Amino acid sequence: MLRRFRHLLVVLVAAAVLAGCGADASEQGSAGTADPLGGDLAVDRALDRRGAADVTVEVADNVFEPRAVRIDPGSTVTWTNTGQNTHNVMPAEEGRFEPVPTGSLDPKASASRTFSVPGVYRYYCSIHGTATRGQRGVIVVGDEGL
Template structure:
């Protein structure tokens, strides 16, 4: 076996063995694409974190990132964004068409200096968002809340 192949196998096995089993670490492979408010199915990405079955989810806002970036929640779940970074942040909906269920921006003033802002997602849907200080709707600091019927 070549050294690079051996190294790859060791790294792959180590990563697999050390993977977390905390419920918030589990991928959302069991969630099926769902038609929400339109004729288009919602594709759940592989890196989505399943938070279904909980009433409240905390998303850390760090410098230039949302952790977890993509979450799946039940309708009626409250998502709380907490600024754990040094910079100013906001949480702005990526789409401005104001379909039913869309949320209002969580402004910089609410997230200043470790602040927290929340939104309760009552309606199923796909809700992409971003921080307008560190990204746009298409790139940079962005995230997504996928809400499935409860």
């Protein structure tokens, strides 16, 4: 009986660690951000890169940096994997933009998407997050939220 309970406990702890690892990694990756729910994903605090035709988002393990970036309509975002894990870029709202699928953003690889229409484009890595937690980012196109 005790042995069975111990086994269950191990499984529960392992599940908790797995579930939490995406969020933990994000916190480590974004120094100075204490909000594990992603305060730095706020649209009105997005890093302002308007005026740049090409903007790079670093994809580390396991966080997008900057997590929130504001660009001009028509500008291109390039995600560059500087980590050791493979990642992907999935729109939080399916169909909002063409995903960067698993296999296209392996370590040292880059992938680009151009955003022509003003709006808020939330995304995540489905390997290390979901639409609402873990490895997430947002591209704000134009003046949305200012």
